[in-house]
Amino acid sequence: MSKVNYCLNGRPVTEQVVLYRDGRKSEDFLPILFYYENYKDVWFKQLSDYMDRMTFESEFDFKLVHAINTFNPEHAEKNAIVKSLSRLGNFNRWFYKILTNWKSNVKTSSFRMKKRPPVTCPVCGRKVGRIDENHLQHWKSKSDLPRFMFWKGMIYEVMTKPAVYAVTWGDRTAAKWRDLKEGKTKEYSDQKRRVRWPWRISDGSRGVLCPFTKRVVPEINEEHIRSLADKHSRYAEPLRWEEFIVLHPTALIQAEPYSLDYVVNDEEFFLGSMVANAKSEDDALDYDEIKSGKVNQRYEYTFKTVDQCISDGVDRDILKMIASGYEIDDIAETLKMEKKHVRRRVRAIRDCKELEQLLRE
Numbered sequence: 001m002s003k004v005n006y007c008l009n010g011r012p013v014t015e016q017v018v019l020y021r022d023g024r025k026s027e028d029f030l031p032i033l034f035y036y037e038n039y040k041d042v043w044f045k046q047l048s049d050y051m052d053r054m055t056f057e058s059e060f061d062f063k064l065v066h067a068i069n070t071f072n073p074e075h076a077e078k079n080a081i082v083k084s085l086s087r088l089g090n091f092n093r094w095f096y097k098i099l100t101n102w103k104s105n106v107k108t109s110s111f112r113m114k115k116r117p118p119v120t121c122p123v124c125g126r127k128v129g130r131i132d133e134n135h136l137q138h139w140k141s142k143s144d145l146p147r148f149m150f151w152k153g154m155i156y157e158v159m160t161k162p163a164v165y166a167v168t169w170g171d172r173t174a175a176k177w178r179d180l181k182e183g184k185t186k187e188y189s190d191q192k193r194r195v196r197w198p199w200r201i202s203d204g205s206r207g208v209l210c211p212f213t214k215r216v217v218p219e220i221n222e223e224h225i226r227s228l229a230d231k232h233s234r235y236a237e238p239l240r241w242e243e244f245i246v247l248h249p250t251a252l253i254q255a256e257p258y259s260l261d262y263v264v265n266d267e268e269f270f271l272g273s274m275v276a277n278a279k280s281e282d283d284a285l286d287y288d289e290i291k292s293g294k295v296n297q298r299y300e301y302t303f304k305t306v307d308q309c310i311s312d313g314v315d316r317d318i319l320k321m322i323a324s325g326y327e328i329d330d331i332a333e334t335l336k337m338e339k340k341h342v343r344r345r346v347r348a349i350r351d352c353k354e355l356e357q358l359l360r361e
């Protein structure tokens, strides 16, 4: 980490900004960019709930350029004197103000979006504004791309467009690769560095490396992602709308109480009205409903995951009951089992790492 307020070349960052602004030479811009690289992790941590890393990186760089262009050294100087602040931090204070504004805008606009709550797709478990034919294709987007890839024994950050520099995290070791993929980047951050752009397409111009095929392509965009095999291009199985309606007749396809349930007979009608009203958290499922699998959307994805991971029928039932709010006592009574047996099974299920992973996703 560089010294506070100083670039790696020893020049105060405020001075460096003014120097770059006067000459507009890219070699004067790089020290500023390197200086702020060190702060990206801290800011990303505050915004990671709202955007993926790649979006963050480009927004941050954009804000930095904006801050440089709008910085008023004379005004900052006066302000520092009036408030008796260190003049070394003049530009940092300005940039901090811009970043703080950005952060609060991001958070407010996402709050506004939350006012119309999204629905959970029973097929993939993702929250979406509306389930439609397009969503059911379950195409990955650029934000589903992995953050890291390896190439010629080195780990690189995935980039979707060619740039001047690529970012490498050094040699690929099994432990580092595993940690980085799990988001444990901290202990390796000193190995992170920029390198000259390494990938070229056949005509000699810059291209990007596809993390899946390891082929160099002009750009990773929607079209490229969709050209890949299903396991790379989709995050869940695609479904036609007609199939979806048949498989999930009671699914809520958007947040308004508007469901696809067809009134076929009385029992279905009952279920339909229950789903439409199942907004409150306190509708407990009864055991027959759990057994029959006719559950509302809130439980549908969870139950499907349980079915996929747990082969033992009793374990499945126990887990589904826990998911729908049953206590150990209730489970023991419903299944006519001894409490200690229920407890033992619950402990065993808890050790199932795969399930834990799936449910967290």
Ligand SMILES: [Zn+2]
Residues within 6 Å of the ligand: 121, 122, 123, 124, 125, 126, 135, 136, 138, 236
């Ligand atoms: Zn889906």
